Amino acid sequence: xxxxxxxxxxxxxxxxxxxxxxxxxxxxxxxxxxxxxxxxxxxxxxxxxxxxxxxxxxxxxxxxxxxxxxxxxxxxxxxxxxxxxxxxxxxxxxxxxxxxxxxxxxxxxxxxxxxxxxxxxxxxxxxxxxxxxxxxxxxxxxxxxxxxxxxxxxxxxxxxxxxxxxxxxxxxxxxxxxxxxxxxxxxxxxxxxxxxxxxxxxxxxxxxxxxxxxxxxxxxxxxxxxx
Numbered sequence: 371x372x373x374x375x376x377x378x379x380x381x382x383x384x385x386x387x388x389x390x391x392x393x394x395x396x397x398x399x400x401x402x403x404x405x406x407x408x409x410x411x412x413x414x415x416x417x418x419x420x421x422x423x424x425x426x427x428x429x430x431x432x433x434x435x436x437x438x439x440x441x442x443x444x445x446x447x448x449x450x451x452x453x454x455x456x457x458x459x460x461x462x463x464x465x466x467x468x469x470x471x472x473x474x475x476x477x478x479x480x481x482x483x484x485x486x487x488x489x490x491x492x493x494x495x496x497x498x499x500x501x502x503x504x505x506x507x508x509x510x511x512x513x514x515x516x517x518x519x520x521x522x523x524x525x526x527x528x529x530x531x532x533x534x535x536x537x538x539x540x541x542x543x544x545x546x547x548x549x550x551x552x553x554x555x556x557x558x559x560x561x562x563x564x565x566x567x568x569x570x571x572x573x574x575x576x577x578x579x580x581x582x583x584x585x586x587x588x589x590x591x592x593x594x595x596x597x
Contacts, residue, residue, distance in 0.1 A: 371406060371411070372410075372411070372414065372507060372510050372511075373408065373410055373411065374406070375511070375516075376510075376511075376514055376516075380516060381516070381517060382516070382517045382518075382519060382593060382596055383511060383516055383517070383518050383519070384518075384519045384520075384521065384589065384593075385518070385519070385520045385521070386520075386521045386522075386523045387504070387520055387521075387522070387523055387542075387546065388522055388523035388524065388525070388539065388542060389491065389534065389538035389539050389541070389542040390487075390491060390523060390525065390575075391500065391523070392497055392500040392501060392504075392538075392542055392545075393491050393492060393493065393494055393497055393500075393538050393542070394490050394491050394492075394494060395494050395495070395496040395497075395499075395500065396494045396495045396496065397426070397427055397430055397495070397496070398415070398419075398427045398430040398431065398434070398496070400430045400433050400434060401447060403415070403434060404433065404434060404437045404443070404444055404446065404447065405437075405444055405445065405447070405448065406444075407434045407435075407437035407438045407444055408438050409438045409439075411438070412431070412434045412435055412438050414503075414506060415431075415434070415503065416431065417506070418499050418502040418503040418506060419496075419499050420498070420499070423495065423496065423499055426495070479573065480526060480528065480529065480573060480574050483526075483529060483573060483574030483575065484528070484529050484532045484533065484574060487525075487529055487532065487533040487574065488532060488533045491533055491534075491538065492536075492538075493536070501545055501549075504549070505549055505552075505553070508549060508550075508553040508555055509553050511553075511555075512553045512554055512555070517555070517556075517596060518553075518555035518556070519555065519556045519558065519592060519593075519596065520546060520550070520555060520556070520557045520558065521558050521563065521589070522542075522543060522546070522557075522558065522559040522560045522563070524560055524563075524566050525571075525574055525575055526568060526571040526573070526574045526575075527567070527568055528568065528574075529574040529575075543559050543560075546559075547559070556592075556596070558592065563585075563588060564584050564585070564588050566581055566584070566585075570584060
């Protein structure tokens with residue numbers, strides 16, 4: 371997304387990242403990247419992978435290279451969902467019986483989400499590639515004199531207790547602190563943010579209305595101070 375961001379000449383970029391973002395890929399996540407594929411982006415992604423990772427993900431990289439040159443392929447998943455899901459009203463937003471605790475995206479209940487996290491977050495093959503990718507992102511923004519703020523993302527306390535048994539949160543925090551010093555961005559870890567309790571979450575991943583208000587007020591103050 372670097373070229374898209376740089377072309378808009380923003381003053382400040384805000385990201386929210388946690389171990390959830392760095393410790394979940396064994397293969398290149400083509401379905402999340404294909405829509406934004408372009409030549410420079412795929413080149414940057416390739417540079418973040420080791421030689422062995424590029425070989426092991428040769429099919430995924432071929433898919434992204436094809437998407438970089440063929441716009442219709444880039445929109446493949448969107449077209450498929452429009453053709454198959456729209457007519458069955460699957461595109462309707464999820465309904466919530468409690469507007470105050472509703473979430474902004476459909477997600478499983480807490481027990482199911484915890485099982486998902488246990489299964490999918492861990493010492494995956496592309497942990498180092500993910501950190502390398504974000505380091506490249508931060509370096510490029512710094513070279514363009516764009517201020518970067520990174521918030522440590524948080525999950526429901528019961529969820530983290532269940533899946534983070536090997537210190538992934540702490541490892542991510544340490545890496546991002548070191549990266550922030552190198553590339554001169556502001557990293558706001560969870561110890562600096564307001565405390566988020568179980569009552570602030572609508573599910574395992576998303577804040578409810580009270581939690582969103584708390585986070586928005588905090589971020590607003592940070593942005594005011596930055597500017």
